[in-house]
Amino acid sequence: MAVDAKQLAAERAARLKAAVELKEPDRVPFTGIGGDVIAAYAGITSYEFNFDYEKQCQAIIKYVKDFPSDQPVIGMTGLGNHVASMAFSDYPDLYPIISRVDGPTNDILGVDYCRFPGRELDENSSPQFIGREYMSAEEYDELIADPVKFCFEKILPRIVRAFRDMKAPEAHAAMARLALEKAKAGAAMRDMFRQLQELGYAPGGLSVFFAPLDFIGDQLRDIPNLIKDLRRYPDKVKAATEAVLEPLLKVSVNAKGPGVETAMIPLHLNEYLSPALYNEFYWPTLKEGILRLAELGMKSQVFFEGRHDAHLETILELPAGWGTAYFEKTDVRKAKKLLQGHTCIMGGIDVGMVISSTPAKLDEYIKEILGEMMPGGGFILAPNIGNLPRETPIENIRAVYEAVEKYGKY
Numbered sequence: 001m002a003v004d005a006k007q008l009a010a011e012r013a014a015r016l017k018a019a020v021e022l023k024e025p026d027r028v029p030f031t032g033i034g035g036d037v038i039a040a041y042a043g044i045t046s047y048e049f050n051f052d053y054e055k056q057c058q059a060i061i062k063y064v065k066d067f068p069s070d071q072p073v074i075g076m077t078g079l080g081n082h083v084a085s086m087a088f089s090d091y092p093d094l095y096p097i098i099s100r101v102d103g104p105t106n107d108i109l110g111v112d113y114c115r116f117p118g119r120e121l122d123e124n125s126s127p128q129f130i131g132r133e134y135m136s137a138e139e140y141d142e143l144i145a146d147p148v149k150f151c152f153e154k155i156l157p158r159i160v161r162a163f164r165d166m167k168a169p170e171a172h173a174a175m176a177r178l179a180l181e182k183a184k185a186g187a188a189m190r191d192m193f194r195q196l197q198e199l200g201y202a203p204g205g206l207s208v209f210f211a212p213l214d215f216i217g218d219q220l221r222d223i224p225n226l227i228k229d230l231r232r233y234p235d236k237v238k239a240a241t242e243a244v245l246e247p248l249l250k251v252s253v254n255a256k257g258p259g260v261e262t263a264m265i266p267l268h269l270n271e272y273l274s275p276a277l278y279n280e281f282y283w284p285t286l287k288e289g290i291l292r293l294a295e296l297g298m299k300s301q302v303f304f305e306g307r308h309d310a311h312l313e314t315i316l317e318l319p320a321g322w323g324t325a326y327f328e329k330t331d332v333r334k335a336k337k338l339l340q341g342h343t344c345i346m347g348g349i350d351v352g353m354v355i356s357s358t359p360a361k362l363d364e365y366i367k368e369i370l371g372e373m374m375p376g377g378g379f380i381l382a383p384n385i386g387n388l389p390r391e392t393p394i395e396n397i398r399a400v401y402e403a404v405e406k407y408g409k410y
Contacts, residue, residue: 047118271306
């Protein structure tokens, strides 16, 4: 990495670190905005972006060069393979192979909950996760007794078509093909990260941790069934969240590569639960997970999906400086009134406006949000959701970046 690239990477990293530490950096940290529009900007289909590593890399580098920010914007390049991560949680060296499903990987494995453009979907669609019921209510006791064994022996064969019979030649052939494909993908990723370093981005990224109730709802029971379970089997649901906490933490630590100091925690069920249900079933193990990660020297970046207003005050139960609260629908200005000096706040860019507004209105919008959120520090400007569609006007994206340059300096 050239000296000027190293310096730029250090400046970007320091900017983000200062915000998480509730300080005022030289200017507001900005994560950038992207998504499916990255492929469109490069003139390729979403299918090509998801199945051709070279074209994916070229598209990302082109976009990052033209729209630089404090974090590289790489778009949606796959879906999490969280059951497999749980099933192999005792083998951290396998995490890079089994933790993520991209297009070519899905061709080999046939993961039931994955849909990809150019396969199950239109060639310009986004990859999709389709939740289903993979565990019956009668199997809670098995999950509680040994989550890792249960996920390996029962759930993995139900989710991955190539692993229906783990003793069959087809399963062993799929594993061999998976290893070969991941070696190819790994080489492409290393080349892309090398180019990103040359553009002034430090190596690193985010680990991932799941709120235990989200893991059960998303990966095992599906959300409608889980909501019913809270009434029908409350004690078993609580016991299950406690049982899966330890292996989920182990998975997060497995993902902690060089330079990774933060765990991303995407919440899904928070908006669906009343404060009473949230505090009884959801928050206790989520809170414990955040505190345990802190003991391991990791900050948390919690993406509070949906509207989190009803549960905002629970964040104050965490120690000051614990990490970052990233909001989707909750107004960051409202969150700041409660959390300033305690929690770094992230968000603020309404993606709906970027899609449908005008450059002039976006300039005024960014000026206003920064004027309210920057004083006192502890704020990272980011989109409220991470995926801009292909048809997003490029002039609107450019207007956001230019507005940040104009109004984002302390």
